[in-house]
Amino acid sequence: MAPELTDQLLSNELTARILVVDDEPRLLDSLAALLRDSGYQVTEAHGGKRACELADSQSFDLALLDLRMPDVDGFDVMAHLADVQPDCGAIVVSGESSFSAVSRALRRGALDYIRKPFDPEELLATVASVTNKQSLLKAHEHIQLRLEKSEALHRYIVNSSPDIVFMLDDDGHFCFVNSKVESLLGYPPSELCGHHFRHILDDRDVTRGMYALNGPNITADNPRTLEVRLKTRGSRRATRHFEITAFPIDPQTWPYSHATQGGGNGQTARYYGTARDVTERKEAEAFINFQAYHDLLTRLPNRALFKDRLELAITHARRSDQKLAVMFLDLDRFKVVNDTLGHAMGDRLLQAVTHRLEKCLRKGDTLSRFGGDEFTLLLPSIHSHEDARQIAKKLINALRAPFQLGDHEVFVGVSIGISIYPEAGDSMDHLIQNADIAMYHVKARGKDGYRFYSESMSIDSANRLNLERDLRLALERDELRVFYQPQVCSTTNRIVGLEALVRWQHPERGLLYPRDFLPLAEETRLIGQLSERVLDQACQDVGLWIRSGHSDLRLAVNLSPVQVEHPKFVDTLMQRVRAHRFPAQNLEIEITENVIMNDLEQISQKLRELAALGVRIAIDDFGTGYSSLNYLHRLPIHTLKVDQSFVKAIRSGDDGACIVNAIVAMAHGLKLEIVAEGVETDEQLEYLRKLGCHQVQGFYYGPARPAEHISRTLAFPTAQAASI
Numbered sequence: 001m002a003p004e005l006t007d008q009l010l011s012n013e014l015t016a017r018i019l020v021v022d023d024e025p026r027l028l029d030s031l032a033a034l035l036r037d038s039g040y041q042v043t044e045a046h047g048g049k050r051a052c053e054l055a056d057s058q059s060f061d062l063a064l065l066d067l068r069m070p071d072v073d074g075f076d077v078m079a080h081l082a083d084v085q086p087d088c089g090a091i092v093v094s095g096e097s098s099f100s101a102v103s104r105a106l107r108r109g110a111l112d113y114i115r116k117p118f119d120p121e122e123l124l125a126t127v128a129s130v131t132n133k134q135s136l137l138k139a140h141e142h143i144q145l146r147l148e149k150s151e152a153l154h155r156y157i158v159n160s161s162p163d164i165v166f167m168l169d170d171d172g173h174f175c176f177v178n179s180k181v182e183s184l185l186g187y188p189p190s191e192l193c194g195h196h197f198r199h200i201l202d203d204r205d206v207t208r209g210m211y212a213l214n215g216p217n218i219t220a221d222n223p224r225t226l227e228v229r230l231k232t233r234g235s236r237r238a239t240r241h242f243e244i245t246a247f248p249i250d251p252q253t254w255p256y257s258h259a260t261q262g263g264g265n266g267q268t269a270r271y272y273g274t275a276r277d278v279t280e281r282k283e284a285e286a287f288i289n290f291q292a293y294h295d296l297l298t299r300l301p302n303r304a305l306f307k308d309r310l311e312l313a314i315t316h317a318r319r320s321d322q323k324l325a326v327m328f329l330d331l332d333r334f335k336v337v338n339d340t341l342g343h344a345m346g347d348r349l350l351q352a353v354t355h356r357l358e359k360c361l362r363k364g365d366t367l368s369r370f371g372g373d374e375f376t377l378l379l380p381s382i383h384s385h386e387d388a389r390q391i392a393k394k395l396i397n398a399l400r401a402p403f404q405l406g407d408h409e410v411f412v413g414v415s416i417g418i419s420i421y422p423e424a425g426d427s428m429d430h431l432i433q434n435a436d437i438a439m440y441h442v443k444a445r446g447k448d449g450y451r452f453y454s455e456s457m458s459i460d461s462a463n464r465l466n467l468e469r470d471l472r473l474a475l476e477r478d479e480l481r482v483f484y485q486p487q488v489c490s491t492t493n494r495i496v497g498l499e500a501l502v503r504w505q506h507p508e509r510g511l512l513y514p515r516d517f518l519p520l521a522e523e524t525r526l527i528g529q530l531s532e533r534v535l536d537q538a539c540q541d542v543g544l545w546i547r548s549g550h551s552d553l554r555l556a557v558n559l560s561p562v563q564v565e566h567p568k569f570v571d572t573l574m575q576r577v578r579a580h581r582f583p584a585q586n587l588e589i590e591i592t593e594n595v596i597m598n599d600l601e602q603i604s605q606k607l608r609e610l611a612a613l614g615v616r617i618a619i620d621d622f623g624t625g626y627s628s629l630n631y632l633h634r635l636p637i638h639t640l641k642v643d644q645s646f647v648k649a650i651r652s653g654d655d656g657a658c659i660v661n662a663i664v665a666m667a668h669g670l671k672l673e674i675v676a677e678g679v680e681t682d683e684q685l686e687y688l689r690k691l692g693c694h695q696v697q698g699f700y701y702g703p704a705r706p707a708e709h710i711s712r713t714l715a716f717p718t719a720q721a722a723s724i
């Protein structure tokens with residue numbers, strides 16, 4: 001027995017409070033004296049009634065009772081004590097020795113029976129034995145209570161832990177699991193005990209989970225920590241993320257591992273641990289991660305993720321000697337929608353555009369929102385330019401149908417610049433930058449189309465700044481020149497028109513061509529001033545020739561989309577024409593189909609105004625852009641200019657030649673004039689002549705030349721091949 005328990009028992013024995021009850025005063029006194037002398041605390045009750053009164057007001061450990069008493073007898077006192085002090089034991093000290101009296105007393109709860117006259121030693125021995133037994137019982141009850149409390153406390157702590165607490169046997173079967181498992185995953189602990197922990201592991205994490213437990217080096221100092229998904233049961237039917245920490249159970253420090261309580265399956269527990277629900281943290285992490293690499297409006301990868309994927313794709317393409325394409329997409333007319341219908345509509349439009357673009361792509365392609373209305377597209381491992389061309393056409397077509405935004409039907413287009421690895425650059429930045437440059441060239445040529453990057457498009461940023469400064473200076477110092485390329489009637493060899501083409505006489509770099517500076521002029525909006533200069537000069541030069549006898553001579557001028565889209569375009573153009581007293585009917589403006597389609601409504605109104613004033617309208621590069629036969633008969637168009645590429649195809653005899661046939665036939669049908677551009681050979685000229693295309697322009701008759709040269713040529717009635 002534990003030493004503290006013995007001490008407690010001893011003190012209990014010595015200080016036991018005893019109630020002595022007898023109706024005979026002499027006997028009462030001697031009994032009380034005997035017990036007091038032995039160290040007990042004694043209270044005397046003369047008769048049963050007094051004993052009951054004392055029992056109501058004081059506590060006793062033991063009562064020594066006479067049975068036969070006149071008023072209230074010993075049995076009644078015992079009954080009363082059982083009511084008011086159930087822990088108080090009773091020993092009967094009585095002259096009554098019949099079997100029935102003794103057995104009745106014992107049945108009523110008496111712990112022992114001493115017959116009068118008693119032997120003092122025997123009495124003291126009986127009292128000592130009973131009080132000792134009582135103390136033992138009390139101590140036992142006390143310990144039992146403490147154990148129950150302690151067990152309840154630990155159970156409470158384990159069950160109210162925010163984490164799942166578990167024990168597993170050697171094979172991974174649950175020996176114990178706290179009730180948290182039910183609130184978090186929906187399994188009652190009793191159902192899990194005996195089952196393998198794999199039972200609640202998400203299928204995707206089974207291998208990892210199994211290895212973690214069976215893997216080496218799991219010790220108390222080096223617990224196993226891993227994150228896994230656990231299956232939930234019941235209404236939630238989902239997986240949740242848990243961080244599990246498992247320790248081995250050391251039999252030295254916890255020898256009861258074979259007897260796990262509270263749902264244990266009787267197996268020896270070998271591991272214990274906790275599983276913490278980290279789903280919210282995981283979801284927050286996933287969201288932050290998503291946000292860091294995606295655009296929240298369209299849910300597309302953002303610039304950072306795009307660059308990351310492109311970097312990887314370049315490495316892969318380099319290793320496997322393959323091509324890849326980067327496209328830079330910029331929406332046309334998005335700004336108009338955003339400014340007129342508001343940002344909410346603008347956002348909806350971007351989402352709808354994303355949806356349509358995504359439908360054109362394959363699984364490995366990456367479409368990203370680069371910012372604003374700009375998107376980038378990565379096509380890894382393409383075989384040829386043709387693959388990229390097909391996709392670009394598909395994307396352009398996908399956006400062609402109108403978008404329904406509430407009550408509004410809006411049209412947007414897309415300008416696409418394409419750079420192909422490795423030709424257009426072998427680094428991520430170069431490929432993106434060059435696709436951007438190519439896209440800009442599409443914009444400058446009237447938007448809504450695609451172009452592949454070529455080296456001639458590129459001007460590095462230092463050069464760009466210099467060039468921009470030089471271009472401003474060029475305007476101040478009057479370095480721009482207007483050259484004229486004749487448009488000749490192939491049957492009479494007469495010059496019927498002159499196309500004004502700008503040149504820049506750069507003080508250091510010599511004569512520059514439009515491709516070297518026009519995109520920059522468009523970008524910096526210097527194009528407005530530049531065009532004014534060209535128009536002024538051309539009206540002056542050609543006006544002079546008209547007045548000097550070439551009254552039918554036509555002046556063809558190119559207009560940039562920036563000019564045409566300007567609200568005051570018609571007024572500005574006509575002011576300059578009038579300022580030079582240039583006859584409006586001798587002026588032909590050249591615009592591309594894409595410029596018209598950008599804003600069919602507005603542009604056709606402007607063209608109608610100009611046509612009403614006598615100005616002629618030509619469609620430049622016909623057949624290369626957004627050909628919609630529908631607009632041709634609705635607009636005041638006078639001339640179609642067949643693009644050089646189709647004329648070139650005459651020589652090679654490929655499909656382009658058929659296109660020339662079709663365009664010429666169509667122009668005749670619509671009663672439009674037709675000018676073929678880029679005629680260089682006899683063969684082309686002959687072919688066109690036979691087709692009935694009589695107006696031609698090209699190196700066959702000569703390139704664009706300065707005004708002085710044209711003046712001399714005009715002095716001759718007819719132009720000679722290559723002599724202009």
Ligand SMILES: Nc1nc2c(ncn2[C@@H]2O[C@@H]3COP(=O)(O)O[C@H]4[C@@H](O)[C@H](n5cnc6c(=O)[nH]c(N)nc65)O[C@@H]4COP(=O)(O)O[C@H]3[C@H]2O)c(=O)[nH]1
Pocket residue numbers: 485500501502513514515518531534558559560590620621644677678679680697698699700703704
């Ligand atoms: N290979 C070949 N090329 C030929 C032949 N015949 C003419 N060309 C070239 O083809 C281009 C025809 O002009 P465009 O298609 O309107 O294309 C023009 C036009 O869109 C634009 N441009 C030129 N001047 C102006 C201007 O003053 N204002 C605006 N907005 N654009 C202009 O720049 C473009 C390029 O002009 P240029 O370099 O002068 O190039 C000119 C001309 O020099 C030929 O037989 N073979």
